[in-house]
Amino acid sequence: MSIVYLNGQFLPRAEAKLSVDERGFFFGDGVYEVTRVVRGRLFEWDRHARRLARGLRELRIDAGLSLDGIGALHERVVAENRMTEGQGTVYLQVTRGAAPRTHHFPPAGTPATVFLSATPFVPPNELRARGVAVVTYPDYRWTRCDLKTVNLLPAVMAKQFATDHGAFEAVFLRDAVVTEGSHTNVFGVIGGEVRTYPNSNYVLPGVTRDVVVELAREMGIPVSETPIYRHEIAQLEECFLSGTTSDVMPVVAIDGAPVGTGKPGAITMRLYEALARRLAAASGTAAPATVVA
Ligand code: PDD
Numbered sequence: 001m002s003i004v005y006l007n008g009q010f011l012p013r014a015e016a017k018l019s020v021d022e023r024g025f026f027f028g029d030g031v032y033e034v035t036r037v038v039r040g041r042l043f044e045w046d047r048h049a050r051r052l053a054r055g056l057r058e059l060r061i062d063a064g065l066s067l068d069g070i071g072a073l074h075e076r077v078v079a080e081n082r083m084t085e086g087q088g089t090v091y092l093q094v095t096r097g098a099a100p101r102t103h104h105f106p107p108a109g110t111p112a113t114v115f116l117s118a119t120p121f122v123p124p125n126e127l128r129a130r131g132v133a134v135v136t137y138p139d140y141r142w143t144r145c146d147l148k149t150v151n152l153l154p155a156v157m158a159k160q161f162a163t164d165h166g167a168f169e170a171v172f173l174r175d176a177v178v179t180e181g182s183h184t185n186v187f188g189v190i191g192g193e194v195r196t197y198p199n200s201n202y203v204l205p206g207v208t209r210d211v212v213v214e215l216a217r218e219m220g221i222p223v224s225e226t227p228i229y230r231h232e233i234a235q236l237e238e239c240f241l242s243g244t245t246s247d248v249m250p251v252v253a254i255d256g257a258p259v260g261t262g263k264p265g266a267i268t269m270r271l272y273e274a275l276a277r278r279l280a281a282a283s284g285t286a287a288p289a290t291v292v293a
Contacts (some may be wrong), residue, residue, distance in 0.1 A: 003080040005073055005116040010080055013117065019098035022113060023106070028151035030095030030113070031055040034244050035074060037118065038283035040084040042074055047207045055147045056094065060105070063094045063112050073116055081118040089121045089245065093150060123247060128272065131252030131264040132168035134241070136233075137161050139172035139179050139202075146201050158182040169241055171254070174202060176230040184241035184249070185209035188228045189260075189267050192237070198225040208242040208275070215274040221267060238265025240272075247279075248272035 006016040023029035033052050036043040049067045056063055063070065074090050081088070095113045099106030137158040142151075158170035159182040169181040179197050180186050185206040187196045194216050199205045216223040228236070239251035239259045248271050250264030259265075 002117060005077050007114060021098040021100060022095065023097060024095035024113060024150055026101050028149060030093055030150045031148050032093040032150050033148065035090045036244050037078055037083055037088040037090060038279050040078055041283050043279060043282045044207050044211060045071055047210065051148060051205060058147055061094060061096050061112055063114060077116045077118045083118055087121045089119055091117045128249055131250035133253040134169045134171045134251050135162050135165050135167045135255055136173050137170040139174035143201050145203055146205060148204055155182040173230055178228040179203050181241055184243035184246050187240050188236045189238035189265060190232060190235055193222040193224055194267060195224050195226045195228055197227050206242055208244055211278060212242050212248060212271055212275060215271060219274060238268050240268040248275050
């Protein structure tokens with residue numbers, strides 16, 4: 001039985017109960033983070049914490065806890081679930097709390113709802129070796145995609161469309177531009193240059209995305225935060241997704257057409273290996289094989 005944190009208490013998951021007046025339930029009025037855990041250690045927590053803080057500030061939600069306090073809760077939920085070996089993820093959700101339903105904010109002093117859980121995670125390495133297919137889907141989302149809110153209906157519809165079509169991910173097209181995936185950022189290689197949509201209100205500033213851009217720069221791989229246009233999809237030499245639960249995932253087909261050779265690309269795999277080394281280093285293990293195996 002997994003142990004979760006809810007509003008001040010650690011308790012078995014089945015015993016954690018929310019009010020029907022929860023604003024997350026009525027309005028999707030909250031933010032979340034999914035943080036990777038490797039051998040009991042949080043990966044890139046500082047970046048998650050910065051993104052969380054920005055989201056809370058923009059939405060004017062007072063979590064009632066400091067960022068350090070939220071970080072400590074992450075560590076505690078990992079420990080409570082004895083996740084000292086292998087890998088996992090921690091899910092955090094902070095909403096504006098429970099109050100009678102009104103669109104405007106609830107009365108001052110209404111405590112936020114804070115929830116954390118920890119789940120074992122096995123990286124999808126077999127899938128990575130083959131690469132995945134994706135389908136394009138209209139980007140029906142609002143124009144604050146930079147905020148990691150729990151309003152995920154467009155992402156749910158898009159991912160289900162992908163699932164219905166036997167694809168791993170749906171890649172959003174806003175007008176004629178690739179923005180990101182339903183739960184990943186999207187990269188392409190054209191003319192040897194790695195490209196991804198610039199951080200702006202149209203995409204989530206992915207933690208993995210930012211690490212990958214940093215790694216590419218360190219490795220001397222040309223990288224540009226420039227959008228990929230729909231008409232350039234056919235010219236992609238390589239394509240990959242990035243995300244906490246995907247790492248770097250090669251894309252070998254888009255809407256049924258092969259990308260490049262139809263196999264995971266060389267630049268993609270170099271970036272994946274660099275990320276795997278970063279994950280291993282964060283866990284305090286010397287050998288990346290313990291992470292990538
Ligand atoms: N999703 N873009 C979107 C729309 C996302 O929802 C996510 C993450 C990403 C990748 O961000 P990061 O590298 O920080 O995980 C990009 C999480 C994992 C989820 O919804 O489960």
